[in-house]
Amino acid sequence: MLTAEAHIPTDRASRYLVQLCKHFANKGRHLGHRPRAHALPEVPLDRIEVEWTDDEGLLRLPWGQCTLRALPGTLRVRVEADDQENVERLQDLVSTHLARFSKRDPLRVEWGTGPATHT
Template sequence: MHYSKTLIKSENAARYLQTLCRHFSRKVPAEWNEQTGKVNFAMGNCELTNLTESNELAVICSADSLAKLTTVQRILEQHVTMLSRRETIHIVWIEG
């Protein structure tokens, strides 16, 4: 299994968690609450956690191949970029 993680620093982290999970749930299984979310893509999974104290959204992605993991990362990046039009967010993935 391959894993990667990132921290998205934003005062809108809680809103991003809710909006991303709600949006993805239209096409793939997703469940969420105010603090956590999980999205099950066909190629892998993504877990989101709202870190309220630090205004960050922690994201952990997993897949059974590096190619599939890269696809999950790309999907998440595209949607965060779409949602964050009013702020610039740089996503740096850490393997592991």
């Protein structure tokens, strides 16, 4: 697996973690509605699995997963996928959603490469 990780400075780490997880958990509930401009391309909505607490979150998509952890003053986000294209896809997905959620006080998301892991 390839990984990338971001440590995002914020005093509202838990708030953003929960907001992001709730957003993706609700994706499957909009099946009868007109697709939104930010709908996930090529992702069957019933294939998005989301678990979270106030301090930890997990998003599973067909092309990888994202783990989130709320720490004091920091939101830690780690994406994992089988190839670089899907790592970048997850990075873009998380970054664009966090940018939209933090318009009043924009978050700065800078990705670093994590160590390769084998599962």
